[in-house]
Amino acid sequence: MNAQPSSPSARPVDPLFPGRTFVSTVLDALDSKKTMTGEMTGRYLQRAIMAGLFVGIFFTTYFAIVAAFSTADAPVWAPVLGRMLGSVTFGWALVLIFYTNSELLTSNMMIVSIGAYHHRIGWGRSLRILILCLAGNLIGGLVVALLLRCSSVADGAVLQQMAAAVQLKTGYLEAGASGVADLFVRAILCNFCINVGMLMVYNGKLTNDFTKCVIMVTVVFVFAFLGFEHSVADSVLFLIAGLHGIGDPLAEVASVGVILLGNFIGGGVLIGLNFAVMNAEPHRADTGDQEEQPGSRGDRMD
Numbered sequence: 650m651n652a653q654p655s656s657p658s659a660r661p662v663d664p665l666f667p668g669r670t671f672v673s674t675v676l677d678a679l680d681s682k683k684t685m686t687g688e689m690t691g692r693y694l695q696r697a698i699m700a701g702l703f704v705g706i707f708f709t710t711y712f713a714i715v716a717a718f719s720t721a722d723a724p725v726w727a728p729v730l731g732r733m734l735g736s737v738t739f740g741w742a743l744v745l746i747f748y749t750n751s752e753l754l755t756s757n758m759m760i761v762s763i764g765a766y767h768h769r770i771g772w773g774r775s776l777r778i779l780i781l782c783l784a785g786n787l788i789g790g791l792v793v794a795l796l797l798r799c800s801s802v803a804d805g806a807v808l809q810q811m812a813a814a815v816q817l818k819t820g821y822l823e824a825g826a827s828g829v830a831d832l833f834v835r836a837i838l839c840n841f842c843i844n845v846g847m848l849m850v851y852n853g854k855l856t857n858d859f860t861k862c863v864i865m866v867t868v869v870f871v872f873a874f875l876g877f878e879h880s881v882a883d884s885v886l887f888l889i890a891g892l893h894g895i896g897d898p899l900a901e902v903a904s905v906g907v908i909l910l911g912n913f914i915g916g917g918v919l920i921g922l923n924f925a926v927m928n929a930e931p932h933r934a935d936t937g938d939q940e941e942q943p944g945s946r947g948d949r950m951d
C-alpha cells in the first residue's frame with residue numbers, strides 16, 4: 650500500500666481512457682514514496698513494519714479460525730466454512746494497511762512499474778523502494794513471530810494448521826518443474842487479485858469507504874480461499890513456524906524467491922505495466938501540437 654494521495658474522485662474521468670485517473674493517483678502515491686525512501690527512510694520502514702504486523706496478526710487469526718472448524722468431531726462441511734470465515738477475516742488486514750497508510754510490498758510492485766513506464770522513477774530507485782518495503786514487512790512479521798513464541802496463541806491446533814501450510818508451500822519445490830510452475834502461477838494470481846482491488850480503489854469512481862472495504866476484503870478472500878501465494882504472508886508464516894522449530898529454511902527461501910517473482914508478474918506486469926500502456930496518451934501523427942496529459946509517458950524521471 651502507500652501513503653494515500655489526493656482523492657481520485659476529485660479528478661475528471663476521461664471517457665475514452667478512464668484508467669488515467671488510476672494512473673495519475675498511483676503516480677501521486679509514487680512521489681510520496683520517493684520522498685520517504687530518500688529523506689525519511691526510517692519513517693518509511695515504520696510504515697512497512699506496520700503492514701508486516703497487520704499481516705502477521707491477521708494471518709495467525711486465519712489459521713486459528715481454520716483450526717477451530719477442523720476438530721476431529723467437526724462435520725464434513727466445517728473445515729470449508731472455517732476457511733471461508735478465515736479468508737474473510739484475513740481480508741481486513743488489507744483494509745487496515747490501506748487506511749493506516751502502511752506499506753505493503755505487493756501493491757508497491759504495481760506502483761513502481763507504472764512509475765517506471767512513465768519515466769517518473771528509474772528501476773534502480775524502484776528496487777530500493779521494494780527492498781526497503783520488504784525489509785520492513787519482514788521485521789513486522791518477525792515481531793509478531795517473537796511475540797507468538799512467548800505466548801500460547803499459536804500452540805496446539807493452530808500450530809498444526811501452520812505446520813501443514815508450511816509443508817504445502819515448500820512441497821511445491823519437491824514436485825520438480827511442475828510444482829515450481831504451480832507455485833509460480835499461484836503467486837501471479839495472488840498479486841493480480843490484490844492489485845485489481847487497488848485498481849478499483851484508485852480508479853476515481855468509488856467514493857464510498859464501505860464499498861472500498863468490501864472490494865479489498867473480497868480480493869483477499871479470493872486469493873486466501875483458493876490457496877494463492879503471497880510473498881509477505883508466506884514469509885511471516887515461515888518466521889512464525891520457524892521460531893517453533895518447524896520448516897526447512899533453505900526450502901522456504903527458495904519458495905519465497907519463486908513467489909516474489911510471480912507476485913511481480915501478477916501485480917507489476919499484468920496490472921501495473923498493462924494499465925500504464927493501456928491508458929498512455931496515443932501518438933497522433935496528424936497534429937503538430939499534442940497536449941501532454943497527466944500521467945502520460947512524457948512525465949519526468951527524478
